[in-house]
Amino acid sequence: MGDLDRNLVEPVDVVKRFPPAERVLPVLLRRQAERYGDRRLLVFGDTVWSFADTARIAAASARTLADAGLRHGDRVAILCSNRPEFLRVYLGCAWLGIIAVPINLALRGGQLEHVLRNAGPSLLVVEDASIPALDTIDSKLLPEMVWIVGDAAPPETPAGWSGLPELGESIAPGAVRPGDTVAILYTSGTTGPAKGVCCPQAQMFWWGVYSARALGIREGETLLTTLPLFHTNALNAFYQAILNGCTYVLEPKFSASRFWDSIRRHEANVGYLLGAMAAILLAQPERPEDSEHKLRVALGGGVPARFHDVFLKRFNVPLLDGYGSTETNFAFASPIPSDHPGSLGYLAAGIEALIVDENDAPVPDGVSGELLLRPTEAYSFATGYYNMPEKTVEAWRNLWFHSGDRVVREPGGHYRFIDRIKDTIRRRGENVSSWDVEQILLAHPAIGACAVYPLPSELGEDEVAAAIQFEPGATLTPEEVLRHCEDRLAYFALPRFLTFVEAMPLTENGKISKPTLRERGRRPETWDREKSGYQVKR
Template identity: 90%
Template structure:
């Protein structure tokens, strides 16, 4: 056995050790259980799974799914917070060949209905704390079977508690190109799209992320990010592939983050967007530098926070870029040589910056970022039940990211803005189109535009300009109350501006650039400054 924490990744090269047909989670779990045995893999509170435990749990969870009638390719919707049961169900799905459909816990109303309608799950696994979300949707969209996680008794016909695990079964006929999960990402001009993530894509997420973070065998990786997003899931793969311990926290807490890092002696952490700024806003403590954290992912952290973060906490931030459809495709050195950039292109990925006609532009000129893999099934395979959107995004054999990027002459890439109207807030993508549809559903609202405005933390805030119907009026609070049961909390506008007329382009469309340029004016209502409490 190697010296824990001292073996570099290339000494346990997963690409060499796992042949292409073996880059599926059942094989990873079985092989690593043989290699690492009772070494800790998962830690969540008092729950600890070894590598051997995890393989057994996956096999046993798969049997509960098979006994319930689930078959290869069926979908299982998971509406559950960070807890071992989430991973238990996910592992069972991957072992059997069933598709896991993790759902953002904040979804309500039409957003949640769309996911259920699109995915058509055969089974719903729901945490009891998420029962209220179902009160906002058409119950006819729920599958016939529902398993409940938590202490509250199942409340509806066809519902039962999450089955107790027993004996396991052999893995199903799982292939690297089989979809292991459908992860929903907000659209820009339409409803959310379900990204089909194959088994091998998650393997490559683990490989690319671990290489970028220089993860070493036996290290402890700690994440507070939600399992219904790519990052926390791929950190689990990083741990499996590299013989590490994966510490999963219930959620991000600025006041408890460093206490958890110290308690678990974590070596690698995961911070996205505003999280680093939120930690810096906490009162300084004498023990700020007393920990073993070696590096933290800092994708989307503004450049001005990098040196301050490292100076205060003695932790360098890794710049990087990835999307649910692609992989960890850009990464900086540790520490970043160009803080706030995307970093450099990863091995195994091709990138191209193009104009509106998909023609390449030279270095130093911004355009849309296009990506494609050179490794089989290392990117997503398309959007579930959305053939036209799949063809549109992957046209000309490249994935079109929708991000405006520039490749600098020195070789690193820099993000400029989003080409379409998506808003990135607190690590979540917000579809301006979806928010606009909810606002326009109110009879008093005649026209509206939703767009991003910068926050104090370096990310976007959701802003809305609203034009009322003749003779109608609403207070800002009434607008938000209309939205609260219909939108995820993170999609609720922070800034509201009531206008007599919308600025228009020459083609008669609402000019969002004009609205953005106005910023926050004296006429703008600020939800946070008003003290309005958002329901979650």
């Protein structure tokens, strides 16, 4: 057993209901369709799918993919916002054993090119609003087949481009196994390009189990998420609903001004917040009806401790502390409400953890080190990084997944996050690779050296900061630096803070000392994008 044995509700005993060989999406959908029939599963605006509808849509969507020549193991890239068509394509892929490759909508230029080059999709499904992003990349990287979602397609499209096919006849499920990859989810690299995490069918099943267990989800509840489907959180919430006979309400995106209205309208019981979202909601004007709703709990991973009690008092909603990653699963969770707000919580049953030093040797409780994780349930973690064998071996060395996070296990059994060993910045629920940002900055001929690092914001999370040293005789304004980056980086990766320096602080071995830059923080000469009035293109 793990360290946490309190406040957990086994979600409808789904582990016993679905033995290991049946932890694949086609079985889950068909079995739950028989069990729940016309009960609502998906709600998106005016679109409603029952459990029975969803199984039929998955089988019919799979038919369109098969008719297009796609087979088990092929990749389908999805560049689409939160909408039913995204799930339709994902379900069709999972039904046949085709691999879905959701793409972050903010990617542009080299970042988008890398994903397409690495994944090598046979088909791209792109929302009409995202077609302009394709103009920022080499067209040779696009697959021959492109399906467009929406009604605003360009008047002229290349051969092989068409609208999303209409649904027709169903097809039988493919020979799908629990260890087969159902999705490749790209997570930002720290010392190199983004890595495609190979998520097996059973990992998504276990995401549904562990998350529902931590949140205490009960059969028939309504789960509402505003998080993007191209990340694991919103996807695994869909599995929580499937496994527990719940209704999954998908909103287009997070809106602080509309969040509580949506919670009330849908009578949601469970919500999903990350990082600064709780602080943003608290910053809204107080309303008499703030606590008038049916929300029982909200995921609050990464929400700073100081916001927990305030959130509970104002909205009457406890926040669940937790920790997971695309490569692993919902590994830690707190009780509801948290007994140590702002911590990671306690280790989940079915997962093992070690805190180690630089030599992978365990350290005692109370001493910080790198967090290592491994599962005891088959295929409940990712199986590696797609087309990156060296990175896979590096991350899973000694048969443990190395998180790159510095963590301490307290004597009472709860785990506390200290900082990131890896050079990653976490901003508004997105991982930002400092390496990616630095490469874009260094591509400008006026920039001789740069360093990208996190600085804290008013909301208690990371903001992207950059120190820049110009080539001799060269200079740029902050606005010129941002304009250089805008078409080459996702908007969330654009630096907020810019500091122009005469020389970089260096370590003894001649490398730029990012700890020194972080310790300096915001200096009088530091330019702040949010205070400057600069408008970021999205």
